[in-house]
Amino acid sequence: AQSVSQHNHHVILSEAASLELGCNYSYGGTVNLFWYVQYPGQHLQLLLKYFSGDPLVKGIKGFEAEFIKSKFSFNLRKPSVQWSDTAEYFCAVNPDDKIIFGKGTRLHILP
Amino acid sequence: DTGVSQDPRHKITKRGQNVTFRCDPISEHNRLYWYRQTLGQGPEFLTYFQNEAQLEKSRLLSDRFSAERPKGSFSTLEIQRTEQGDSAMYLCASSFILGTAEAFFGQGTRLTVV
Numbered sequence: 001a002q003s004v005s006q007h008n009h010h011v012i013l014s015e016a017a018s019l020e021l022g023c024n025y026s027y028g029g030t031v032n033l034f035w036y037v038q039y040p041g042q043h044l045q046l047l048l049k050y051f052s053g054d055p056l057v058k059g060i061k062g063f064e065a066e067f068i069k070s071k072f073s074f075n076l077r078k079p080s081v082q083w084s085d086t087a088e089y090f091c092a093v094n095p096d097d098k099i100i101f102g103k104g105t106r107l108h109i110l111p
Numbered sequence: 112d113t114g115v116s117q118d119p120r121h122k123i124t125k126r127g128q129n130v131t132f133r134c135d136p137i138s139e140h141n142r143l144y145w146y147r148q149t150l151g152q153g154p155e156f157l158t159y160f161q162n163e164a165q166l167e168k169s170r171l172l173s174d175r176f177s178a179e180r181p182k183g184s185f186s187t188l189e190i191q192r193t194e195q196g197d198s199a200m201y202l203c204a205s206s207f208i209l210g211t212a213e214a215f216f217g218q219g220t221r222l223t224v225v
Contacts (some may be wrong), residue, residue, distance in 0.1 A: 004153075009151075034213065036216075042218075043115075043202075043216045043217060043218045043219065044154070044202070044204075044216040045216075046213045046214075046215075049213055090153050090154070092153075097142075097159065097161075097166065097167065098144065098156050098159055098167065099144070099156070099204075099214055100156065101146075101153035101154045101155075102153050103151070103152055103153045104151075104152070104153045
C-alpha cells in the first residue's frame with residue numbers, strides 16, 4: 001500500500017544534541033516531499049520542502065533534509081537542537097493532487 | 112489576509128446531532144483541502160476542491176460527511192448524525208495548484224462528540 005512511514009514516534013533529546021528523524025515513502029514516480037512542524041497549541045507549519053534539484057534542502061530554524069531517491073527516504077536533520085524545537089514533526093508526500101502525511105514524531109527537548 | 116481561518120475552534124455536540132464547520136482559505140488559493148487528525152496520528156486526507164469543484168473524496172469518508180465550496184472561496188464540512196468516533200481535529204488547508212506550491216493549514220476545529 002502507498003504510505004509514508006516515520007520511524008520514530010517519540011524522541012527525547014537534550015539541548016545541543018544532534019537530531020535525525022527518519023521518513024520513508026512508498027510511492028513510485030515523481031513526488032514532492034515536505035516536513036511540517038506543529039508546535040504545542042499551534043497549527044501545522046511548513047519546515048521545508050523538496051520539489052526538484054539539489055537533494056539537500058534547507059529549511060527554517062536550521063533544519064535540513066536529504067532526499068535519497070534510491071532509498072525512498074527524506075530524513076530530517078538538525079545539528080544542534082534547542083528546547084524551542086519541542087514539537088511534533090510530520091513527513092509528507094504529494095504524489096498527485098493531495099498531501100499524504102506520516103503519523104508524526106513527537107520530539108521532546110530537555111533543557 | 113493572515114492565513115487560513117477555521118470556525119469554530121471547538122465544538123462539543125451530542126451523539127446524533129449534525130455539525131457544520133467553516134473554512135476560509137487564503138484568498139488567492141484555488142485549492143482547498145479537508146483533513147482529520149486524531150491523537151497520535153498524522154492528518155488524514157478527507158477531500159479537496161479546486162475552485163468550486165470537489166475533485167476527490169477519500170474512500171474512508173462516510174456518507175454522513177459532506178463538503179461544499181459553493182463559490183470557490185470558503186468551504187463548509189458537515190457531519191450528519193455524529194458518532195463518538197467522529198471526535199477529532201478537523202483541519203483545513205489551502206494552496207495554489209500543487210506542483211511547486213505548499214499547503215497552508217488553519218488552526219483546526221476540535222470536535223468532541225459526547
